[in-house]
Amino acid sequence: MVEENPRHATAQHLPRHVAIIMDGNGRWAKQRNLPRFAGHKAGVESVRSTISCCLDLGIEVLSLFAFSSENWRRPKEEVGLLMNLFMHVLDNEVKRLHRSGVRLRIIGEIEAFSPALQQRIHNAEALTRENTQMTLCVAANYGGRWDIARAARRLAEQVVAGRLDPGDIDSERLAAELCITDLPAPDLFIRTGGEQRISNFLLWQLAYSELYFTDLSWPDFDRAAFLDSLDSYANRERRFGRTSEQVRGE
Ligand code: IPE
Ligand code: IPE
Ligand code: MG
Numbered sequence: 001m002v003e004e005n006p007r008h009a010t011a012q013h014l015p016r017h018v019a020i021i022m023d024g025n026g027r028w029a030k031q032r033n034l035p036r037f038a039g040h041k042a043g044v045e046s047v048r049s050t051i052s053c054c055l056d057l058g059i060e061v062l063s064l065f066a067f068s069s070e071n072w073r074r075p076k077e078e079v080g081l082l083m084n085l086f087m088h089v090l091d092n093e094v095k096r097l098h099r100s101g102v103r104l105r106i107i108g109e110i111e112a113f114s115p116a117l118q119q120r121i122h123n124a125e126a127l128t129r130e131n132t133q134m135t136l137c138v139a140a141n142y143g144g145r146w147d148i149a150r151a152a153r154r155l156a157e158q159v160v161a162g163r164l165d166p167g168d169i170d171s172e173r174l175a176a177e178l179c180i181t182d183l184p185a186p187d188l189f190i191r192t193g194g195e196q197r198i199s200n201f202l203l204w205q206l207a208y209s210e211l212y213f214t215d216l217s218w219p220d221f222d223r224a225a226f227l228d229s230l231d232s233y234a235n236r237e238r239r240f241g242r243t244s245e246q247v248r249g250e
Contacts (some may be wrong), residue, residue, distance in 0.1 A: 040082060106138050
């Protein structure tokens, strides 16, 4: 449990929202002479341990990038297996998440998924809607550009309908049309797998997030690795454009 870990001392600097690109599954499997899919399957355990750590620590929101709008470009077989895994995880984990008080949110263009998968997504969201322990936001067929373009389209529709003056469009107005308007922006962004890029994740919302990259593959990202990332976050000074002296009140 977290209480046994001396690093719990950093609790006062905990992020409210952690967003993770779970990368490196394929390479993890390849290193073990396994098919890429074995890496995706192994990654489910890291999802479980990260969620349970967030619950233990009281982190309010965890966002996980599960499938990007660009991941359709992968071999058909891998895409199919990923969809099956997604269904399987929804079938097997949702009850447990619900019991733990987790509210599940799926963000992305889910209309592109099979009716069966869409149904499971709707059911999981409906079942967990009132939960308050933590929000788990899963990005599936999500792209940051899609999110921003959709918000722009919604604003344009309001202008055309005569409900909005173009002069009133500012960043707050646009942000209100994005997928996760009711949640705080990610304080900490983590990417596993060694790459140092955003890959079209929450482009708008990551504007002031602290970025953390690790070479560990997602299946190797355990509780200790997550606590390391929280340690790193706790030692950052977030200035939001101000000077260090201002932030420290000197
Ligand atoms: C991330 O792992 C999972 C998804 C994109 C679904 P990858 O499958 O991208 O693993 P690597 O980057 O090829 O190792
Ligand atoms: C980002 O990983 C998407 C997810 C983890 C779901 P990718 O493996 O698809 O990213 P790139 O292609 O290396 O940038
Ligand atoms: Mg990858």
